[in-house]
Amino acid sequence: MSSTTPVFWYAIALSLIMVIWGVVAPENLQTVTSNITGQILESFGWFYLLLVIAILLFCLYLMFSRYGNIKLGKTDDEPEFTRISWFAMLFSAGMGMGLVFWTTAEPISHAFISSPLAKEGTDEAIKEALTYSFFHWGIHAWAIYGIVGLILAYFKFNRGAPGLISATLTPLFGLARMEGPLGKWIDVLAVFATIVGVAATLGFGSAQITGGLSFLFGVSNSFTIQLIVLAVSTILFIWSAWSGVGRGIKYLSNINMGLALLLLVVLFWAGPTMYILNMFTHTLGSYISDFFEMSLRIAPLNAENRTWINNWTIFYWAWWISWAPFVGIFIARISKGRTVKEFLFGVLLLPALVCFIFFAVFGVSALRLEQLGIAAISKLTLETSTFGVLAEYPLGTFMSMLTIVVIAIFFITSADSATFVLGMLSTNGLLNPSNSVKILWGLIQSAMAAVVVYFGGTQGLQNMLIIAALPFAVVIILMAISFLKDAKAQSRSRS
DSSP: OTTOOHHHHHHHHHHHHHHHHHHHOHHHHHHHHHHHHHHHHHHSHHHHHHHHHHHHHHHHHHHHSGGGGOBSSOTTOOOSSOHHHHHHHHHHHHTTHHHHHHHHHHHHIIIIIOOSSSOTTSHHHHHHHHHHHHHHTSHHHHHHHHHHHHHHHHHHHTSOOOSSTGGGGHHHHOHHHHTSHHHHHHHHHHHHHHHHHHHHHHHHHHHHHHHHHHHHHOOOOSHHHHHHHHHHHHHHHHHHHHHOIIIIIHHHHHHHHHHHHHHHHHHHHHSOHHHHHHHHHHHHHHHHHTHHHHHHOOOTTOHHHHHHHIIIIIHHHHHHHHHHHHHHHHHHHTOTTOBHHHHHIIIIIHHHHHHHHHIIIIIHHHHHHHHTTSOOGGGSOHHHHHHHHHTTSTTHHHHHHHHHHHHHHHHHHHHHHHHHHHHHHTTTTOSSOOHHHHHHHHHHHHHHHHHHHHHTOHHHHHHHHHHHHHHHHHHHHHHHHHHHHHHHHHHHHHO
């Protein structure tokens, strides 16, 4: 623990304040944070839309400009992980568990509960549902993760800076400011966003696993069962974090991507195969043709459509931004030895394509059931929607049990990746923080999740994450400017 910095203690104090608030007055926490979140989404929606499309265009520029040939590290550095392991780890950290449930729940919601434009339940609404699901989980989200990860990797491996958000801003503000109070609070913001996001995800994940067990086997969906699931998962992800990136996280990520692909193939075979292929092809075309319209759609003259955009698109953009410190730092950690072009291709395009395939297979299988009146998936809870879909197809029990395993491993890989990142942020950017620090962060995350779930403050924590996204959005802009300034200076010095 001697290697910890003041960032560790500031972040712990801030997190404890939020937890105590959630315990003492969960409804007040939710009300206050919901009001602030609603105001941010309404007042800064235009900012998020412009920022995210600008980030994406900036990433594409870096890929195909002279900066694309920059290697993240020294000229003779080789990648630490194979491409398959690298992709499996970055995908597990970036999307992971959420993908298993939202691939059914989001298309169903857009098609039958609240549609972007068309009337709910119509053929047009069904087509729109998959298009907007592609949009929300596609290249925009990965561009946010990609730019943060790229800049962190560049400053860490090329410039020898600590693996901290604040260190990337040194070219703009100077070393003294970034090692002083301003830099510390930037890193505290990153730690806080990671703690809150992962604690909310752990609480949500334990509820999902318990919901699946209840749906399949009639297990009581109680807090006690959730707590047991959380405790077992905590032991496993702390063990994985203890093993290090090169062992625990890598092996689990590789195994789980294999199991997730197996689940995908089985459902593709058991489900409406031709309908899936046709919908995937049509949706991909709609995604490409409507790309910029969806990216900048804000509906200034239609209050109902604007509310939908606030609740989905702008909320998603803020959510991905709030997760960018955690996912970006982890991706940076595992990307030494790759060129900027290879990095961005691997982080932007491949994960987006995998998300599209998952949404096509799971989403279309769910939409078909509701469309034909076979099952009312829209009436199920988020925790049970995927299991409700799988139950209607051949090998449903097998797929459901496999889904629980996939969720559990994604749950573990997300948590141990976060534990690793929190350890880095609180030890001045050490690439391999001590096991005692990682264990402490693992216990803190799980304790926060348990307390907040018990007292019902999960929604308040999610709102806090959206609030934290606004200042971090400004930090991302500054990181991009700082990167360009330093890269240009280094290019001039070499020429």
